[in-house]
Amino acid sequence: MTISIHIIDAFTNVRFKGNPAAVCLPAAELSERQMQQIAAEMNLSETAFLLPCDDGSYSLRWFTPLSEVDLCGHATLASAHYLWENGKLGLQEPARFHTRSGLLGAERIRDGIRMDFPSEPVVQTAAPEELIHALGLIPRYVGRNRMDYLVEVDSEETVRSLRPDFALLARVDARGIIVTSRSQDYANNGVDFVSRAYFPSVGVNEDPVTGSAHCALAPYWQKKLRKDELRGYQASDRGGYVQLRTVGERVFITGQAVTVLKGIMAE
Template sequence: MLMTELMMVDAFTDRPFHGNPAAVCFLDAFPGDAWMQQAAMEMQQSETAFLCQEGPDYRLRWFTPDVEVDLCGHATLAAAHALWETDRVPLQSEIRFHTRSGLLTARRQEDWIRLDFPSEPVVPMECPPGLAEALGTAEIGFTGTNRMDLLVEVADEETVRRLKPDYALLSAIPVRGVLVTARSDSSGTDFVSRCFFPRLGIPEDPVTGSAHCALAPYWASKLGKRIFTAKQCSAREGTLRIELTETRMLLYGQAVTVLKGNLLPPPRR
């Protein structure tokens, strides 16, 4: 029986067991969605990336344990790392991913991987009813939304770090995720965040690349700069470097492999 190759990669970190873990599954052809959803449920990671080569490019899909999602940064970083590490793509070559959010690319720059992602600015909105109670803080300043997430600015980094959300209440807010952010108190870091996705079956995501598609343009308007270092303050914590262009976001991260193995193959369609 020909098995399906699988890797576990910690993304947005250079140390094992930090950053955000993602499973990467290499496929010869995409099976039915039900099998990929079941495989992602078995992996029990915030995201599992499924890769299938199409000519010189790759089709990439992302599944949480509960649903397929439109955009995922850390699993894209993990997928690029896995393709280079397994010699499927030469180290000096760009990787082109075709996804539900359009074409995404990845390039190596020394020990870092650069992802080219869309910029997804938020527009202001009134604070949703119940948000303060759901987050467990009354220190809410700005709230805004884009096509995916709700962005919330709070008073300071300490407020971000001490949040203890009520996930049942938070999941009632009709957005993909809730991104809570503040200016950093540390030199060398511009802003911090924590990201909650209970509606996707992910109470708190350790490090969320796609969230920075909203966070970076928001902080660009407040700080008057377009190049940032950001930190996501989860228990595993991760660091991201970001450069904004007019319509895109260059997201830099590191990754490390922590496991290689095989998965039972999907059924033939």
């Protein structure tokens, strides 16, 4: 069976920045074991698997090197880019994905690709002891949604200088930990907030740019800054900018993508 695999950098318009995802469009449905094996071989934060549906939409599943996840933004962005770039969808045709988090959409706009995702607001909670010790700081705020913890710290400098204990962080009972602060330089770069995101429990110590994390970050900073439209920067080594607009229970996430590698898995 032929399996086409493309590696696409998401939330960037230049290669080797943003967050790389592998996008697979197999000729026939794969088993979960096969998808997990391919994702482990790719060894990227997520590998996306697409399967066409009769109505022109696609089934979409996401796997880290260790497990399947419920929601992934950058691999969805990469998947939509793949479909348009390879003529699977017309350039003006929206992409529709059936996922473990419901129906997700994407469309091409002037600024890039705009995705329609669920809002995942956090609720304030006590910080687990492992989280505090792993980060080595006292947070301003700790919240939790169905997937992750969100931790606000005192400054952008603190976000950028973090060196977590990943072994201890992996013991926190959550998919991941998002650390954020208000940006210190909005006047020059238009960035409202910065963040970093850690997912050691699913095999990704630090994710370069995490679309799904912004489903929590967008409503959080919308409330704090009283702005429906926001610009975030994820301050990993690769880095990436994310444009956000919150409308009710949806978050519209806009980014760009660029293909780095195209290949066929050997039979």
